[in-house]
Amino acid sequence: MSVNFVSIIAKPKITITTNPFLVSSPLLFFSNKTKMKPSILTAFSSMSYDKELAAAKKAASLAARLCQKVQKAILQSDVQSKSDKSPVTVADYGSQALVSYVLQRELPSELFSLVAEEDSEDLRKDGAQETLERITKLVNDILASDGSYSDSILSADDVVKAIDCGKSEGGSRGRHWVLDPIDGTKGFLRGDQYAIALALLDEGTVVLGVLACPNLPLTSIAGGGSHHSLPGEVGCLFFSVAGGGTYMHSLDSSSAVKVQVSSIDNPEEASFFESYEAAHSMHDLSSSIAKKLGVKAPPVRIDSQAKYGALSRGDGVIYLRFPHKGYREKIWDHAAGYIVVAEAGGVVTDAAGNPLDFSKGRYLDLDTGIIVTNQKLMPSLLKAVRESIEEKVPSL
Ligand SMILES: Nc1ncnc2c1ncn2[C@@H]1O[C@H](COP(=O)(O)O)[C@@H](O)[C@H]1OP(=O)(O)O
Ligand SMILES: [Mg+2]
Ligand SMILES: [Mg+2]
Ligand SMILES: [Mg+2]
Structure with missing residues (x-):
């Protein structure tokens, strides 16, 4: 053709x-x-x-x-x-x-x-x-x-x-x-x-x-x-x-x-990224997760997948993204950021710890939100996410 x-x-x-x-x-x-x-x-x-x-x-x-x-x-x-x-x-x-x-x-x-x-x-x-x-x-x-x-x-x-x-x-x-x-x-x-x-x-x-x-x-x-x-x-x-x-x-x-992503394994030394726009991600849920985890620093709020880029070079250790109910994530909002972080040694999953599946068409079908961190912090981050979501279920 x-x-x-x-x-x-x-x-x-x-x-x-x-x-x-x-x-x-x-x-x-x-x-x-x-x-x-x-x-x-x-x-x-x-x-x-x-x-x-x-x-x-x-x-x-x-x-x-x-x-x-x-x-x-x-x-x-x-x-x-x-x-x-x-x-x-x-x-x-x-x-x-x-x-x-x-x-x-x-x-x-x-x-x-x-x-x-x-x-x-x-x-x-x-x-x-x-x-x-x-x-x-x-x-x-x-x-x-x-x-x-x-x-x-x-x-x-x-x-x-x-x-x-x-x-x-x-x-x-x-x-x-x-x-x-x-x-x-x-x-x-x-x-x-x-x-x-x-x-x-x-x-x-x-x-x-x-x-x-x-x-x-x-x-x-x-x-x-x-x-x-x-x-x-x-x-x-x-x-x-x-x-x-x-x-x-x-x-x-x-x-x-x-x-390379940061190798920090003490949450007290960690900082986290989230959306600048509160309409794009629930800031109250992120702050309850960060508190549970023991993060001391305030959130770094910036727009776009620049968050993935910054995390891939260790500027921060955690990225939390919890869109409001009914929002469907699109693959173009995460595909490039996902590989940039994964190849720098980081882990990107949904809020339940499942890997992201980019093979299902234009949308990502995922559980609740997207979380990103290094391999050492992921288990405790997942635990804090699970507990915070359980506490907040009525508002999700
Ligand atoms: N209501 C919404 N909730 C979550 N994300 C949204 C919403 N509306 C647009 N977006 C998309 O979220 C991403 C920006 O998120 P962040 O808050 O991380 O900067 C962009 O992909 C933006 O689309 P767009 O590509 O049109 O800017
Ligand atoms: Mg976008
Ligand atoms: Mg766009
Ligand atoms: Mg747009």
Whole structure:
């Protein structure tokens, strides 16, 4: 199948074909035999996902550039409300279009499936033409600034199509990219933390994750120090491949350092992250858990999956997330953060201690909430969570 998806001046075609590598590759072998020795896992994963990792890093970095540009000069008309009342901006759409386009350009021989947050429905309504034009210009400006696709100028229609590639249902078969083009839109609008979160699912398992956090300081934010950084010291990109560890570098350079979760095993020395927005997570439940556990420090409240990134390098040891009743977690809100923490030696489970299952489609079916910490603290954290939930059952 060949898809003439983008109006390109020289009109090269993007050919989307099934990758023969998928059928016979060691990746299937890897995902069906999860008990393989770590050394073998490392060899397979770093061998198998190099191209995908490079493409994902490029896509997330360009999307971060677009978001930074918009955050500096956000206009009132750039922000809209979705049907669930959550905000969406030209940067959310532009970031999704850019990542979708870059992945397809960088990986032309792979079958492309993308599970992503945004769709173009509102952009196709009467009166949205100006917004769509602004998004199209933003995407083209970023592509031009990068210089690697100088043959391409996307039309508004191309941008809509790139956004709508994100409608895949995901699942347990084959490969699916998972994208939150801006995670933490409310933080983005406040000028605070947000992330571009991109992961790859292979046979239902998260095998690769890239988390670009344009406002996260390069040095630790332990104790809430994020507000004191100079502009040049912010902007991190975390990346992980299954079995290969987690690395971080500045958004402006590619010299990476390996990161590791904190090894603190005394809760009295631990600090914990939670949502900035009380509407996203029950702060009273988190504080009762922290108290039960013996945590002394106040919560560090920041937006988005930047919490996973900060935890992966040991800025804090615990992340507690308890959405209000009726909220269903989506896979794009956790996939990249999950692998970044897991590969740095951390543990991510639901509130009952079950591993997260990303293979069930666009949503995560889970028990009550998501908890994250290091291996040593997990048993006592789970106990504190269980006890606090039992005490609070009527309000859950
Ligand atoms: N009512 C809600 N409860 C929990 N999470 C929400 C809710 N509304 C939006 N979110 C999502 O929660 C995440 C931000 O959480 P945090 O509180 O950790 O910053 C984002 O993915 C955000 O979506 P979005 O990607 O649109 O920003
Ligand atoms: Mg949103
Ligand atoms: Mg999100
Ligand atoms: Mg989002």
